[in-house]
Amino acid sequence: MSDRPRFITPDGFARIRAEYEQLFGTERPKLVETISWAAGNGDRSENGDYIYGRKRLREIDRRLGYLSKVMKNAKVVDPASQPDRDVIRFGATVELADEDDARRILTLVGEDEADASAGQISWLSPIAKALVGARVGQERTVRLPAGERWYEVLAISYPEAARSAGSES
Incomplete structure (x- = not known):
């Protein structure tokens, strides 16, 4: 994604901000808690909760990075x-x-x-x-x-x- 301004409507910006806040404030903390719990259950190599949780955490972090760049470069046009x-x-x-x-x-x-x-x-x-x-x-x-x-x-x-x-x- 280039660092040029990306035009967006106020509604579009609000939806992107809401998704960011949902992922960062709700989904990610719950997932970190689940991963911590799963890590305490012993062998991680066959622990589905741990393996899936780490994979999902990477997906969420990637999405958060993308949404952050979008909001940083957004030029809201009403x-x-x-x-x-x-x-x-x-x-x-x-x-x-x-x-x-x-x-x-x-x-x-x-x-x-x-x-x-x-x-x-x-x-x-x-x-x-x-x-x-x-x-x-x-x-x-x-x-x-x-x-x-x-x-x-x-x-x-x-x-x-x-x-x-x-x-x-």
Whole structure:
């Protein structure tokens, strides 16, 4: 992972921080306790709790290191503060139609929070790169491994800014 800033939404950053805190504050201490208990049971070479615990501890430590780097290099960008809501930028939720009139809704998010099955794609993906800067009604061609496809932008939306506790509807 390079040390360049990695754009992420506030929700994505919160999920990564929550995962880090869960692993570091809950799972890891329980696992260390289990490993200590298992180590006291004698022969470690055939002790499944000890062997599995050490393996799982290495996995958790690797994940914690990765999450720590992500948080260190994260540049939180709030899509709700996007001034020009008529143009596709980072954090936009976009409704598209392809040449077969199949419709899909995608949200452009940071690479560390992308989840294609949930419609959240990295803003660095080929389709996102092709869409950035487009407006409703425009068509964009995307080069994919399966060939070129074109998409028409049907709608663009951004999350609303969080309202202060004292404001009225």
